[in-house]
Amino acid sequence: MNRPQTLTQKIVARAAGRAHVDVGEVVTCNIDLAMMHDSGGPRRLQPMLKRLGASIWDPSKVVVVSDHYVPAVDAESASILKLTREFVRDHKIERFHDMQGICHVVLPENGHLRPGMFVVGGDSHSPTGGAFGCFMFGVGATEMCGAVVTGEIWLKTPGTILLNWRGKLGPMVSAKDMMLALCKRLGMGGAEYQVVQYAGDAISGLPMFERMTLCNMAAELGAQVGLIAPDAVTEYFLAERGVTNIDTARWQGDAGAEYLRVEEFDASDLAPQVAAPHSPANSGPAAEQRGVAIHQAYIGACTGAKINDLRMAASVLRGKRVAPNVRLLVAPATARATAEAAADGTLAALAEAGAILMPSGCGACAGYGAGVLAEDEVCIASTARNFKGRMGASSSKVYLGSPYTVAAAAVAGMIVDPREVAS
Amino acid sequence: MTGRVWLFGDDIDTDMLAPGLYMRGGMDELIKHCLEAADPEFAKNVRPGDVVVGGRNFGIGSSREQAAQALVMLGVSAVLAVSFAGIFYRNALNLGLMALVCPEAKSIRQGQALTVEPENSRAIDPTTNASFACEPLPPHLIAMVRAGGLLAHLEQRLKASRT
Incomplete structure (x- = not known):
C-alpha cells in the first residue's frame, strides 16, 4: 500500500x-x-x-x-x-x-x-x-x-x-x-x-x-x-x-x-503584466496598456504590500516624484513590514517621492478602508482583484500590476512598462 | 420549488453579490445592492421563490458568505450555474441555499418559470416541460440545505451528543 x-x-x-x-x-x-x-x-x-x-x-x-x-x-x-x-x-x-x-x-x-x-x-x-x-x-x-x-x-x-x-x-x-x-x-x-x-x-x-x-x-x-x-x-x-x-x-x-x-x-521571457478592468484574467504585457491615464496608484493588500513589494516600489521611486494630479497610496501589509521598511530606507524613498502612507490593513483593496475611488476614476493597484466596483464606485476602473508597475505608473501619470521608467 | 428566472453571465463575483462598500453595515442595507453592478433591477424586483441562473464560475472572489446570504434573504430559492467557485458553493449549501451545477444553464431564458427538483437532479420549464439536467447533489447535502443549512445540522448533532 x-x-x-x-x-x-x-x-x-x-x-x-x-x-x-x-x-x-x-x-x-x-x-x-x-x-x-x-x-x-x-x-x-x-x-x-x-x-x-x-x-x-x-x-x-x-x-x-x-x-x-x-x-x-x-x-x-x-x-x-x-x-x-x-x-x-x-x-x-x-x-x-x-x-x-x-x-x-x-x-x-x-x-x-x-x-x-x-x-x-x-x-x-x-x-x-x-x-x-x-x-x-x-x-x-x-x-x-x-x-x-x-x-x-x-x-x-x-x-x-x-x-x-x-x-x-x-x-x-x-x-x-x-x-x-x-x-x-x-x-x-x-x-x-x-x-x-x-x-x-x-x-x-x-x-x-x-x-x-x-x-x-x-x-x-x-x-x-x-x-x-x-x-x-x-x-x-x-x-x-x-x-x-x-x-x-x-x-x-x-x-x-x-x-x-x-x-x-518560462520565466525568462515574461514581460511585466497589467490586468485591465474588470478581471485579473484580462491581462497582457504592460506595454499594451501604455498611455492609460491614472488618478490613483495603490500599493497595498496581502498580495502586494509585503516588505519586498515595498522595496520593489521604492526601487522605482528613488530619486523620482509622483506625477502631478496622481496620488500614490501605500499601505504596508503589516506593522513589521513598516518597521523593516523604516529601518532600510524604503519608507524614506517612498515618502520623498510623494507617496501617502496609510495604515496596515485590507484598506481600499476590498472597498472597506480609506483610499476608495469616485465615479469614473482610474486606479492601478498591486492588489489581487479588480472586479467591478470592488474598490469604490461601480464606474471606477482598477488595473492590476506588480509593485514595480504601479510605482512606474505613479511617476509617469499613466500606465507604462516599468522598465521604461527605470532606464 | 417554482420561480421566475434571473439570468446572469459568467464570473458573477462576490463583490457584485455583496459589495464591500456596504459590508460594514447590516444585511438589510447590503441586500439592496445585491447584484446591482450586473442588473440594477434585480434587488428591487426579485420575488420570493425566484431562481438565479448563472454561467461559469458563479461566486468567484471573496469568502464572505453574505454573498450567498443576500440571495437567501431576498428569497431566492435556488441558484443554478454552469459551474461555481468553490468557497461560494460551500457557503451556499451551508446557509441553506440550494446550489446546483447545471451544465445546460445557458439554455435557460431570463424571466421564464423554472421548477427546481434537486432530488431528481434537474430543473423543469413548467410551461414547455423542457428539462435541464443538473449534477446530482448527495442526499445528505440536500437534507442539510432543506433543514436550513449547516447550523441547523450542527444543532441536531450537538443535541444528539448531549443526550
Whole structure:
C-alpha cells in the first residue's frame, strides 16, 4: 500500500488520520489551525456559537487577526473591533493580532505556519499559506463556525495541477506578473477548486514573500489551495521567525505521483503584466496598456504590500516624484513590514517621492478602508482583484500590476512598462 | 420549488453579490445592492421563490458568505450555474441555499418559470416541460440545505451528543 501521493494527498491523509487518500475521496480532516479576521470572524461567529450553545474546540489552535476595519473610521467599525477583542478574551484565544497587519502575512511572520499543516482560514486569500507547504484554504463564516466547534471539516480530496516554471525572471518582473499571466492562461476559475502547485527552478529561486504572492493569487485561478513544497529557503525563513524542527523531506510529493496535468512556463521571457478592468484574467504585457491615464496608484493588500513589494516600489521611486494630479497610496501589509521598511530606507524613498502612507490593513483593496475611488476614476493597484466596483464606485476602473508597475505608473501619470521608467 | 428566472453571465463575483462598500453595515442595507453592478433591477424586483441562473464560475472572489446570504434573504430559492467557485458553493449549501451545477444553464431564458427538483437532479420549464439536467447533489447535502443549512445540522448533532 505504498502508492505514490502528491504533497496534497500526503497532508490531507495525515489530517484525516490515514496513510493514503485518493483524489476525489471525501474525508473528514482534523484542523491544525483555524485563522479568522474581524470581518468574517468573531462578529459573525458569536451569534452562531450562542445559538448552538457551543464553545471553541481548542482555543490554542485559533488565530484571530483584526485587519479589515482597521483603524476604525466610524462607530460601526469601532464596535466590530471592540467585539473582536471581547471575543478573544472570552474564548481565551491567545494568538490575537490586533491591527498588526493583514492576516495572510501576519500568520507566517509570527511563526504560526509550518509545512504539512492542515489549516482553514476565514478569507478567500487563505491559499497564501501554501507557500509554506501548508494545505490552507478559505471558508465562509458558517463553515468556520462548524470548524471551530468540532475541530474538523469535510473535504473532497483535490487533485493537483502542477505548474512548472523554469528560467529566471528578468529585471522588474515579479511573481505578480507570473500570476497575472497565469490568470489569463488558465482563466478565472480555471483551476476548478483543485490544488495548483508551483515547481521548477524559477520557483526555487524566489524568496518566500514572492512565493506567497503566487499562492495568494491561486484564489484568482479558482484553486482551493496554492502550494509550494518546502525547501531550504522555507526552512531559513521559518527559522528566522522561531519555527524550527521542520521536516522538509517528509512534505514532498512522491516520485510517480499523479497530477491532473502538468504545465510548463518560462520565466525568462515574461514581460511585466497589467490586468485591465474588470478581471485579473484580462491581462497582457504592460506595454499594451501604455498611455492609460491614472488618478490613483495603490500599493497595498496581502498580495502586494509585503516588505519586498515595498522595496520593489521604492526601487522605482528613488530619486523620482509622483506625477502631478496622481496620488500614490501605500499601505504596508503589516506593522513589521513598516518597521523593516523604516529601518532600510524604503519608507524614506517612498515618502520623498510623494507617496501617502496609510495604515496596515485590507484598506481600499476590498472597498472597506480609506483610499476608495469616485465615479469614473482610474486606479492601478498591486492588489489581487479588480472586479467591478470592488474598490469604490461601480464606474471606477482598477488595473492590476506588480509593485514595480504601479510605482512606474505613479511617476509617469499613466500606465507604462516599468522598465521604461527605470532606464 | 417554482420561480421566475434571473439570468446572469459568467464570473458573477462576490463583490457584485455583496459589495464591500456596504459590508460594514447590516444585511438589510447590503441586500439592496445585491447584484446591482450586473442588473440594477434585480434587488428591487426579485420575488420570493425566484431562481438565479448563472454561467461559469458563479461566486468567484471573496469568502464572505453574505454573498450567498443576500440571495437567501431576498428569497431566492435556488441558484443554478454552469459551474461555481468553490468557497461560494460551500457557503451556499451551508446557509441553506440550494446550489446546483447545471451544465445546460445557458439554455435557460431570463424571466421564464423554472421548477427546481434537486432530488431528481434537474430543473423543469413548467410551461414547455423542457428539462435541464443538473449534477446530482448527495442526499445528505440536500437534507442539510432543506433543514436550513449547516447550523441547523450542527444543532441536531450537538443535541444528539448531549443526550
